Amino acid sequence: METRTRRAGRRRAPGAALWAAPLVALTASCAPGTQVMLAEDRYPHHSAADWVTYADHVVVVTAEREREGSHAPLPFIDREVDLRVDRILWSRPGAARAVPATVGWTASGWVRDDSGGRTRTAVEGAPRVEAGHSYVLALVWEEARCDEGDPRVPAAWRGLGSGGAIPFDGAVLGAGESEGRVRTAAEAREDADARASGTGLTPSLEDEVTGKGTEALTARLEAAVPGERRQFARPAPCP
Template sequence: MPHTSSDQPVAGRRWLPTTRRSRLTTLAVVAATLTGGTVVGVVIADDAGDKGPLVGRTDMSGLPTLTASDWVTNGDHAVVIEMVPGSEHRGALPDGETSGREGHIPRIATMRVDQVLWSRPGAAAAPKTYRTELPGWWRDGSGEREFAWKDEPRYEEGHRYIALLIKGDDGKWGATLHAMPYDDGKVGTGENEGTVVSSRSTDALEGLEKAANGKSATAVKQLLNAAAPQN
């Protein structure tokens, strides 16, 4: 998932969370502001009691971040990141949801930049670490379940990712959509949607992630350096 942040809010389109089973129940309409855009939609859970994360499908307008050209057009830095061990803690329900029975409870954590793969000319220096809000849990009357965005990492301790960073007008750093799992030196290996995967089929991928799937950070760097920014 993209890190949730107040950086660069842009009105977004609908998203429709899904789960792995077919029996679905609408829980609530929620909104989330992301780095480069905002999404609004409906949280859905299955009646069968699936214990896996609730998965929200995004259809967000804002800064395009799908292709290598999108990354070098709209980003500040492409980086390899991981969570600082022990830095994660539980956030609070958003304003207006504190007295209700339903809502998203975020995680707050510090991310460490291990390697800078590409930088936009003139961009502020990439941070060594940055504090950010991450997908956490969905709370309703029956309890809590982990929450994740469709085809996006939850960003969990012990895993690495390749992500596009943007510095917002408020000076805060955050990652955009289309971050890529990057364990064991391979794009597509690692945590995604709260599940650890050893590989991903290119048939299900698009853009930069499809071109880089199974390859190293060096290959991502080469793809970005070869990409032309859009005018």
């Protein structure tokens, strides 16, 4: 059974590449063996305008290796994933830092229970980023943070949020691993259509391009007009 959880606070926590949150259990339904969490995104990521406003680069990556991490607060265990950068699809003009050939990525891993066991975790609507799968990621470089009373957060490439990472197996947007489940392009398209009909909201960038190739995504990014880049966390430079 899949368990869904909701965040209980605003402190950045497990899998900081994608989200922030301490989390508590909510409800259940769907895929076996995974606890799916609702979490706070770092930046807006719904539209192409959001991507070109907040991302430094949009890249195609393949997850090559992963290992247990050590940055998440108990009872969470994160994962450190090595991402091979296969292609750069878009870069923000004037981006201060070039994308390296390999990006280190902190991803959701597991949560411990009282008996000492562990359950796999994922963020709702987002890939876990698992070895052997490909993704399109909107990347932003964040400098190290030193908030008083909190552990030092190292500088790293991070994501915009749950909608800033798109599965990309077989060179098809939306196809591949998401929430720890592998979907076909047809299944991903069906999910996107269901969201559109069920909510009545403007489709997200991911839903607009699901089932298509990177040309559709790149065209939307190149046509988008960036907005004002807002600050969502107070400055906390390290000495």
